[in-house]
Amino acid sequence: MYKLAIILLFALLFSSKFSQSQNPDFGRQDSTLYAFFVQENWQQVLTQGNLMLEQGCDYYFLHIRMGIAAYQMKRYLLARKYLRRALLLYAKDPVANSYLYGTYLLLNQKNEAGAISYSLSSTEKEIWKVPIGFKIESLHLDIGTQTFDHQHSIDFNTISGRDHYYGQSREYDQQTLWDAGIRFQFSQGVRAYFGIQKIHIRADDVFAFQNYELLRDSTVIEDWGESYFYKVDSSQQVQRFAHQIEQQSYYGQLNFGINENFSLTTALHVIRWDQTQTQAEVVEGFASDTAFYFYDGSETSFFEIPMSSLEFNSISFKSTEWAFYLGSQFQSSMGETGISASIARISTQEYLQFNFGQTYYPFGNLKLYGSSTLSFLSGNQRNDWLFSQSLYVKLYKQNWIEASWSHGNHSSFTSGNAYLVYNTPYETKNRINTVLFAQLSKHLKLRLSYSWLDGQHSFSSTDQSNDNLIEGYLPFQSNLITGGIQWNF
Numbered sequence: 187m188y189k190l191a192i193i194l195l196f197a198l199l200f201s202s203k204f205s206q207s208q209n210p211d212f213g214r215q216d217s218t219l220y221a222f223f224v225q226e227n228w229q230q231v232l233t234q235g236n237l238m239l240e241q242g243c244d245y246y247f248l249h250i251r252m253g254i255a256a257y258q259m260k261r262y263l264l265a266r267k268y269l270r271r272a273l274l275l276y277a278k279d280p281v282a283n284s285y286l287y288g289t290y291l292l293l294n295q296k297n298e299a300g301a302i303s304y305s306l307s308s309t310e311k312e313i314w315k316v317p318i319g320f321k322i323e324s325l326h327l328d329i330g331t332q333t334f335d336h337q338h339s340i341d342f343n344t345i346s347g348r349d350h351y352y353g354q355s356r357e358y359d360q361q362t363l364w365d366a367g368i369r370f371q372f373s374q375g376v377r378a379y380f381g382i383q384k385i386h387i388r389a390d391d392v393f394a395f396q397n398y399e400l401l402r403d404s405t406v407i408e409d410w411g412e413s414y415f416y417k418v419d420s421s422q423q424v425q426r427f428a429h430q431i432e433q434q435s436y437y438g439q440l441n442f443g444i445n446e447n448f449s450l451t452t453a454l455h456v457i458r459w460d461q462t463q464t465q466a467e468v469v470e471g472f473a474s475d476t477a478f479y480f481y482d483g484s485e486t487s488f489f490e491i492p493m494s495s496l497e498f499n500s501i502s503f504k505s506t507e508w509a510f511y512l513g514s515q516f517q518s519s520m521g522e523t524g525i526s527a528s529i530a531r532i533s534t535q536e537y538l539q540f541n542f543g544q545t546y547y548p549f550g551n552l553k554l555y556g557s558s559t560l561s562f563l564s565g566n567q568r569n570d571w572l573f574s575q576s577l578y579v580k581l582y583k584q585n586w587i588e589a590s591w592s593h594g595n596h597s598s599f600t601s602g603n604a605y606l607v608y609n610t611p612y613e614t615k616n617r618i619n620t621v622l623f624a625q626l627s628k629h630l631k632l633r634l635s636y637s638w639l640d641g642q643h644s645f646s647s648t649d650q651s652n653d654n655l656i657e658g659y660l661p662f663q664s665n666l667i668t669g670g671i672q673w674n675f
Contacts, residue, residue: 212243223251231255232264246275250282261550262289263521270446284310286446294552297443298517300375321371322675328365330635330668334358338660342422346394347647347656350422353394354466355645355660358612361387363668367437375443380436381605387431391464395496396420400473416475418493427464427498434458439603446517451526453511455604462502469497507532511604513541521546521555532598532609537565539600553580563599570595584625592617596641612662615641629674637666 215238222230235252253268269286273279283305290299291314303316311318336357338344345353367381403417439453474490513526524543529536543559554577561572572594580586592601596614600607608614619637626632642659649656 215241215243216247219248219251223255226258228255228258232259235268246272246279249275250279253282254285256550257285257289260292260553262292262552263547263550265289265550266293266517267519278305280307280310284314287314287316290446292551293547295449295517295522297375297377297441297449297515298446299443300371300373300377301443301449302446303374316374317371318374319371320373323369323371323377324672324674325368326366326670326672328363328633328635328668328670330363330365330666332361332363332664332666334360335663335665336660340392340424340426342394342424344394344660345392345645345647345658346422347649347658349648349650351396351648351650353645353647355392355643356463356611357390357392358610358643358662359388359390361385365670377441379439381438383433383435383437385431385433385435387433389429389431389461391427391429392424393426393464393466393496393498394422394424395466397423398493398495400475400491400493402475414475418491425498427500429462429464429500431459431461434460435607437605439605448517449515451511451513451515451603453603453605455509455511455600455607457507457607457609459505459507460502461504462500464498464500467497467499468494470494505533507607507609509600509604509607511600513603518544520544524559526603528600528604530598530600530604530607532607533611535566535598537563537568537598539563552578554578559601561594561599561601565598568598570599572596572599574601586623588621588623590617590619612643613641613659614639614664631672631674633670633672635666635668635670637664637668639664639666 215234219231219234219238222234231251232255235248235255238248249268249272253265253272256262256265256268266286266289269282269289272282273286276282283302287299287302287306287310290296290302303311303314306314306316310316317323334357340355340357343350345355347353363383363385365381365383367379369377369379371377398418398420401417401419402414404415406413406415434457436456437453439451442450444450471493472490473493474488507530509528509530509532511526511528513524516523516525522545524541524545526541526543528539528541530539531537539561541559541561543557545555545557547555556578557576559574561574563570563572572592574590574592576588576590578586578588593616596608596617597610597612598608617637617639619635621633621635624632640661640663642661644657644659646655646657648654
């Protein structure tokens with residue numbers, strides 16, 4: 187209430203000064219606005235204030251009263267608008283700065299709030315309990331499992347190609363993951379996050395091929411002895427080799443609140459692969475046998491013909507991939523506008539990605555808000571677009587849900603400030619994600635996440651017309667369930 191008292195005092199000291207610069211009806215309108223403000227009739231303050239704005243009124247107390255009214259009605263986006271206008275007329279106003287700081291906190295825009303906190307008095311900082319200096323904000327741990335449904339039988343005809351001669355495919359079967367991280371504050375306007383993630387992936391290398399054998403077809407008895415006749419027989423075979431892939435990631439992020447309207451985010455994600463893989467190699471050889479012999483055993487003739495076979499060998503290799511992200515966030519009339527770019531090296535290929543996103547608050551607060559992002563990726567003879575849409579809804583006081591959908595060829599894209607990197611050869615076309623949050627206490631928060639993905643992955647088969655491997659695609663679906671716990675300090 188002391189903030190309201192300060193507003194009333196300022197009104198008594200300066201109302202005559204402002205009234206002289208307004209229209210003749212200004213005194214009555216300002217008195218009406220003032221009365222609604224004192225009565226804490228916040229909706230009428232906004233109604234009367236909008237009427238005065240339409241008539242050309244533009245002065246400090248009009249904006250500060252409307253800003254406080256919107257704040258009290260939990261219409262924080264609208265409160266931010268009028269509080270910032272008030273500060274344009276009185277930049278050092280402690281009341282406007284204090285309310286604006288609280289507005290950014292309630293919009294979950296901590297970087298911008300940190301930038302405003304430098305303008306707060308020591309008393310205001312104590313009231314808001316503004317964290318100063320280094321401080322750990324939260325710790326989290328998430329554990330999940332992902333399964334794959336390939337929607338096709340891995341038989342000879344599926345991956346051997348149109349010539350039914352040879353084919354190979356890597357099939358992801360199941361993966362488990364855990365993810366842990368710490369979020370902390372360096373100073374009032376600088377925050378950071380560091381996380382470690384480890385994923386265990388089971389993958390099967392599948393080979394479909396023709397297996398050739400030399401078989402004795404018949405025996406002919408001659409006067410001089412026996413002659414043997416042969417044929418080369420083939421059979422269709424499929425062999426599967428199981429492998430374990432280990433992926434370990436290190437992720438760091440820095441957030442800078444430049445001022446109340448602008449912030450910067452930079453991030454680096456480093457991924458280490460350790461895996462084995464089966465390779466098929468053609469081995470050239472010969473098949474031989476006895477062609478004929480005389481009854482007296484005096485002479486035996488042998489023959490041999492060239493005949494190749496497949497040999498399977500397991501190889502081990504390690505690789506390092508990375509993605510670097512730089513983004514900016516601007517406070518706009520709709521909410522928050524983000525422009526960012528990232529460069530990445532994935533599977534020995536380099537990619538450049540640009541993102542444009544808009545976060546909007548239909549009711550001006552965090553009870554319901556959405557975010558739309560359009561991304562463009564260039565690299566490795568690719569120019570692809572990815573669209574994502576998120577929606578956040580507060581269900582109850584301590585429970586809320588977030589749902590998102592993204593569409594496009596996700597392969598080699600990054601999202602979430604490069605926190606999520608699509609670095610597998612699987613081409614996800616659609617991703618639907620739902621997260622349920624539950625705040626159990628002041629410090630403890632739980633979340634449960636489910637993701638559904640569908641898309642395609644490549645396989646190779648032989649084109650016998652030119653003895654080259656050609657690429658084909660098979661559909662897949664995947665289900666990812668993750669549970670997490672977060673402790674807020």
